[in-house]
Amino acid sequence: MQRMKHNIYIYILVMAVTTYLIRMIPLVFTKKEITNPFIRSFLYYVPYACLAAMTFPAIIDSTSSRISAVVGFAVALIAAYREKSLLTVALFACGAVFIVERLFVFL
Amino acid sequence: MNKKQSFKQGVQDGIPIALGYFAVSFTFGMMSVSDGLTAGQAALISLTNLTSAGQFAGLDIIVMSGSYVEMMLTQLVINLRYCLMSFSLSQKLVRNEPWGHRYLVAYGVTDEIFGVSAARGGKISAFYSYGAMSVAVPGWVLGTLVGAVCGNILPALLVSALSIAIYGMFLAVIIPPAKKDKAVMCVVIASMVISSVFSIVPLLKSVSSGFVIIITTVLVSSAAAYLAPVKEDGEEGAADEA
Numbered sequence: 110m111q112r113m114k115h116n117i118y119i120y121i122l123v124m125a126v127t128t129y130l131i132r133m134i135p136l137v138f139t140k141k142e143i144t145n146p147f148i149r150s151f152l153y154y155v156p157y158a159c160l161a162a163m164t165f166p167a168i169i170d171s172t173s174s175r176i177s178a179v180v181g182f183a184v185a186l187i188a189a190y191r192e193k194s195l196l197t198v199a200l201f202a203c204g205a206v207f208i209v210e211r212l213f214v215f216l
Numbered sequence: 217m218n219k220k221q222s223f224k225q226g227v228q229d230g231i232p233i234a235l236g237y238f239a240v241s242f243t244f245g246m247m248s249v250s251d252g253l254t255a256g257q258a259a260l261i262s263l264t265n266l267t268s269a270g271q272f273a274g275l276d277i278i279v280m281s282g283s284y285v286e287m288m289l290t291q292l293v294i295n296l297r298y299c300l301m302s303f304s305l306s307q308k309l310v311r312n313e314p315w316g317h318r319y320l321v322a323y324g325v326t327d328e329i330f331g332v333s334a335a336r337g338g339k340i341s342a343f344y345s346y347g348a349m350s351v352a353v354p355g356w357v358l359g360t361l362v363g364a365v366c367g368n369i370l371p372a373l374l375v376s377a378l379s380i381a382i383y384g385m386f387l388a389v390i391i392p393p394a395k396k397d398k399a400v401m402c403v404v405i406a407s408m409v410i411s412s413v414f415s416i417v418p419l420l421k422s423v424s425s426g427f428v429i430i431i432t433t434v435l436v437s438s439a440a441a442y443l444a445p446v447k448e449d450g451e452e453g454a455a456d457e458a
Contacts, residue, residue: 124264127292132322132325136309139307143307156330159407161405163327164383165411185380192395194388196235
């Protein structure tokens, strides 16, 4: 407990301001509609690349066992492929993980 | 679409986000308290930062009594991906709403809210974002509080299961468009492969997860923009849903 050297509220302020500025500057200061076809295409692909990179491989270490995570991943993939809603896909993945881990308890 | 409808849609899409947030922020609350913070401080961090990886890293720095500069740089590196998201979102927001809305929308640029916004066809209103925030932010903050106050009550099995929710949501955002557009499919696969390479190859393993996301996103999106430029159809107002 020797955190007292620094003030916790200043830490929180530094964190919050830094994070907000990163989010705010591009949103507020990109005033013009971008017409350059390359940049437009780039920005069109950004969400898919970004979300895919965040999902895999992180998803396989997200739960308490890799097997349950892999099953959850597979179930989510199938549900997403069938174009279920966000909530449905999320719940299916959670349910699969829960069931697999429950089974482990009995093995 | 009017403000009310946009807001309602945002609320709808925000529900699964809130669910996933609850599980992650629950863990954050639990950890904060075991690291010596009060429940109120943990909740304050969640409310003002609204970011998962950044908060966990921030907590580490607080516990290790790092410098303020270190705190700033860490947040910058881990959260720099929001810069790309905001840039992408700057083109996606309708242009006929007062510009001031963007200062508020910026607060809610998280991986998940960005994800659902990107999944909406055509332009979106700031009110869509507010709708999503109105459920996601309470989910994040309440999860932190509950985790901090009664971290030992919720069974570990349930917390583990909820932890995958956010990834399930991401898949629900990216897979359907990937089915319809081959270029998007290639982008998704390539990004997963590259980020996996970063987690396996010894030297690359030391790159922080925030940077891995930025490098992968920039690399893959530029390649895709070069190889498969998007054909524009309509301008403002034209919904580009199939």
